Amino acid sequence: MAFTVADYLLNRLSQQQVDTLFGVPAAFCAELFDAVGAHNIKPVVTASDLEAGYAADGYARTKGLGAVAVANGVGMLSMINAIAGAFVERSPVVVINGGPNTRNLTNLRDFDVLFSHSTGQPDTDLAAYKLVTASAARAGKASEVPAVVDNAIATAVKNKRPVYVEINRDIWNLACPMPGGPLSVSNPAAGTEKQLATTIVGLIRGATSPLILVGTEIQRYGLADKVAELIAKLGIRWSTPLLAKSTLAEQGNGWVGVYAPPNSTPAAETAVEHADLLVTLGCVFPSSFAPLVTSGSNRIVSVYDGKVKIKGGPKQNAEIGALVAALVTEAAKAPPELVPAAVDPPAPTPAAGALTYRQVFERIGAALDNSWIVVPDTFIGISSAANLPVKGRNSFMCGAVWASIGHSVAAAVGASFGSSRRPLVICGDGGFHMTAQALSTVVRYGRNPVFVVIDNGIYAFEQFLIDDAYFSDPNAQPKPYVVLNRWDFVKFANGLGVQSAQSVNSAAAFDLALSAAKASSAPALIVAKVNPHDLPAELSLAELPQSAPSGVRQ
Structure with missing residues (x-):
């Protein structure tokens, strides 16, 4: 043939x-x-x-x-x-x-x-x-x-x-020569990497409170091992943007938490924004990073998209893999500095009372292990997702920069084929409306994601951005154009073949539902009903954890 x-x-x-x-x-x-x-x-x-x-x-x-x-x-x-x-x-x-x-x-x-x-x-x-x-x-x-x-x-x-x-469309079945050999898929070194590494490591060694921000290109190019080695050899604090969360395991000396402005934890915010040298490795900057990047160019070294920019200087060509390797070699020439211990996430509160955003994320955090890949949507809880204590590398995936609602539900279909981990989707009800029919694909192909839909009846993120006073007044009405048609999510899921579907409104019931879903190999839907006026902890400053590490080396 x-x-x-x-x-x-x-x-x-x-x-x-x-x-x-x-x-x-x-x-x-x-x-x-x-x-x-x-x-x-x-x-x-x-x-x-x-x-x-x-x-x-x-x-x-x-x-x-x-x-x-x-x-x-x-x-x-x-x-x-x-x-x-x-x-x-x-x-x-x-x-x-x-x-x-x-x-x-x-x-x-x-x-x-x-x-x-x-x-x-x-x-x-x-x-x-x-x-x-x-x-x-x-x-x-x-x-x-x-x-x-x-x-x-x-x-x-x-x-x-x-x-x-x-x-x-007419030529699919026409004869075609077979491929002549393997494709060349590696980027050549630019020849600048060794000198740039010497300069960058010198700047790091000379700084008082340097920090590395590990970006998504590190995961995409398979450089996580090398960057982990670089961090260890330098002895340096490090963070990630939300898009790159879990590129490295979030543990070990120097880890300060995910930097996700404007709702970062105080520990991450202080460490990143007060670093006297910030080295960004492979980061894609969303609009929320504009204040950091535009006001701090004289203290930022940026490695991104085949270029290096040092403290506001001109962009220079550099292949990121060759540069990271050269950075490791250069860092090994001196012993590492001492840095603070990792910032550990706060312990969850007991599962008690009516369900809130805080309880949903605390209960999910308590249930996480190496079997999960967490896939949050773009919704009002995305800053809470940034602080989930995911386990190991490549245990988190989101659309943090493009920020299109509904991405999580359908992206989890692909992740269920591409990852050995089980997808745990966390989605607002508005985002779920966008791609909910993906549950049909999950059933048809025997995949087993767990979908947590936080049901408050409104596009809460839009309401927050337009008028956040709504959330502090229990009698306030939302903007009419953010109000959702109320679905019976359980019947919807059952109609598409997801038999394990339930709605819960208490923290204890949510715990039980998540435990049952985890114990089963079938796909599951958990509808977490919360008060429309409720806010995640990260958006309510009074509830933010107040433990922040020192901003300088010790």
């Missing part, structure tokens, strides 16, 4: 350890889905195109590279939000489109006849995805496929960003 265009693409994906293809194939990628079995790749057909994108993103964040294929036009444009988030947050997803054929494009050009799902423009999907991918190209002929596919996949792996491949 001839080796085809579909075989070529799937073979290249398989070489990069991709074993799952997410999507809604329609007719335009059907031949691609037909061919997956020969390459030991599982097809996972999701309940929506947006879910497919989020699932591929969740898989990429946990496995290293993801792939998704949906119909042109209606599918691609529906999914673009998920891929934009992957682009911003350094998640390498290969987006595959069965695009228009030659006849479609000719009829459009010569007779203004629209092809299926066309906007009347020949390159709508291609042009749109150029904005949210590191590479976007079309292969109209079988002979063009190897170059287009090879460049796309290599770019995704090298840059840790999504890429877009559009294949003429």
